[in-house]
Each structure stands twice: as C-alpha cells, then as structure tokens.
Amino acid sequence: MITNRIITHVDLDYFFAQCEERENPALKDKPVVVCVYSARGGDSGVVSTANYVARQFGVKASLPIVTAKRILKNREAVFLPVNHELYEKVSARVMSVLRRYADKFEQVGIDEAFLDVSQAADGDFEKARTFAQEIKGKILAEEGLTCSVGVGPNKLVAKMASGFQKPDGLTVVKPEEVKRFLFPMPVGKLYGVGSKTAKKMQELGISTAGDLANYDVEKLREIFGKNLGTYYHNAANGLDEEPVQEGKEAEQISRMTTLKQNTRDLNLILPELDRLSEDVHTKILEAHLTIKSVGVMAIMADLSIHSRSRTLEAATNQLEIIQKTARELFQLLLKEETELDVRRAGVKVSGLSHEKGQKAITEFLNAV
DNA sequence: GTATGCTTTCGGC
C-alpha cells in the first residue's frame, strides 16, 4: 500500500550562538560570535557560528576570528569559545521534546531532526502545520530557542522548506505546491546536486530545478548514469522515498588538531597523531564499535587539504592498529606532498559496526 | 557500459 507521508524538518537557528544567548539573555541585542580557538593561542582560530546581529555585518562561520574582531570593533560584540557540553545538553533536551511529536524520529547532527508525522497529523498538512507551530512554541517556552521548520511530503522537500525562511521560520509545502516551490530554485540548491554537477547541468542549459525536472530523463540517464540520472529527475520533481530512520548512527569518527607550529618533523607530528588515534579509539570503545577503515588528514601551511585512507583486512577496535596505520598513512602522505609544512593533522575511522559479530568470532576462535 | 565501492575533496555549521 502506498501511503502519503508528511515529514517535518526542524532546524535550530544559529544553534551554538543561540545556546549562549539562552544562558545569558543580555547577549541578545549584541553581536555574538562563537569561536574555535586553536592551540596556537591569541586569536588564532575561526568563527564556528554567529547570531543574526553579527551576521548583519557579514560575520559568519569559518571566518578567521581576527577578521571577525576587526569587523565588529566598537560594536560591543561578544566573542565566546565553543562550549560543546552546553550545546549537547540543550540539544538532548530539545530532541526529546521533538521526539514526542513524531511517529518516527531521526536526529541529524546536533541541531536538526526529521519527524515523520504522517500518522500523528492524520495525513493532513494543515494539522501538520498546527503541530509545527506547537513544536515551535514548545521549544521556545521550554528551552527558550527558536527554530526553522519545514513540512513536506518527504525528507527532501521538508529539508528545503525549513531552509526557505530563517530564522524562526515555518514553511509548509503541500504535495500540490511542491513544483511551484522547487522549480524556481537554482539547480545547485537541490539536495544531492553539488557544485560540479550544477556546473555540468548549467552547460546543458539546466539552471533551475524546473529545467532539470523538464529535461528528458533518458538523456539524464545517458549523461549521469542510470542511478544518478533517475535520482536527479526525481529530486527536481520533489520526489524522494528516503524513510525517516530512527537511531541512525555516525558513519565516521574523526579527531583533528592544529599543531603548535607548522612543521614536517615527524618527531613533532607523530606524537600528536598518536594522541588523536587514542581519542578516536576511546570514542569507538565507548560506543562498542569496530572499524574497518583508518584515514589521516593533513592541512598544509597554505590551508590545502590532503587525506589518505586505507581499508583494513579485518574489522578491529585495537588502538595499536589504528595508531600504526595512521602513522604509515601520514608518512606516505608526506612522501607525496613534499612542498609545504603541515599546519593541522587529523585521524579518521570509518566502516563502523557494532562489536557483537566481532565478539562472536573472537569467542569462536578462542573456543577452537 | 553500468553498478558498486573505495578514496579524496568539498562544504555546512
């Protein structure tokens, strides 16, 4: 049986900065800039996020802190270091409120969630709108936070709807409104269409989602392959069958740090790399995960990013293997990137799965 | 030729 779905996407506005405003309401009228300070001291680091007062002056995520300070000089701006503990706590409370409204619930990152409200709203988009207003009211009353909400017939449309009006927005896109909503959008804004694909489409005369929707689907399949071509055609038409999945877990875990100084000296880099491996290892043990792949990243003095990764022969949760692999990969990377000093280094694991199967095999081997 | 999966880079916050 085909059932019509109603999906709600909730996106907490300028989340980190809003959490800080919540802790200290006196901040509200001022530019608030949440910063990640690096290990180098001073104002080395970048903006993680900023409230809308700061954004009016062009201060936003990824701007160097010193630049943000220069822009906001004499404007009573408040610069704060990230306080992940606080954000995690607030996020957990908000998510538990949202969960109550959903038949199925999927958290995405720290500040977003999809709610399947098909049953709860009885298939009625106006009911879903009322729910969304209720959700917004509840989050504001209980946690003092605003959010932007999108309601649509699937995740794709709901996500694009929540982004339509920010902050404190509510956009409902009913099935019969999907085309009117999507078609005028630049094709690059469509979920799943990145910059390279957008450029390629532009060259084909496709500049909006509407152009893409009306493009011959067979030609799209020829150009992009059967799967992708079909996906693009459907996405442009606002069609998406992705289910809201409960308890979706992280696919990768990584740790990264800025070195005290730019260097290529392994005596300086490898101890840091080992430490990052330890952090990652602690994380996977806590989550009872095994990993199948290890990777390293290097951000060079010119901020160019390079990475190397390797799939292991068998899943593992052993620190020694992660450290050894990370060391090897990093040395390999340096052998291939011979020009510049390293500024930042990172370790990443992926191919995560729950330990159970692994444990069963270990026990089996021990028994033999 | 297409599908699939792995590796590397990009981009949002």
Added chain:
DNA sequence: TTACGGCCGAAAGCATAC
C-alpha cells in the same frame, strides 16, 4: 612577513567488478 577549527556527511572521482 598577514589572518584560518574541528567535526560531520555529501559530492566527486576513480578502480574494479559484472
């Protein structure tokens, strides 16, 4: 001499399999 995190998932690009 000049600025610049840390994390994640998506996107792109390639290798190999069928």
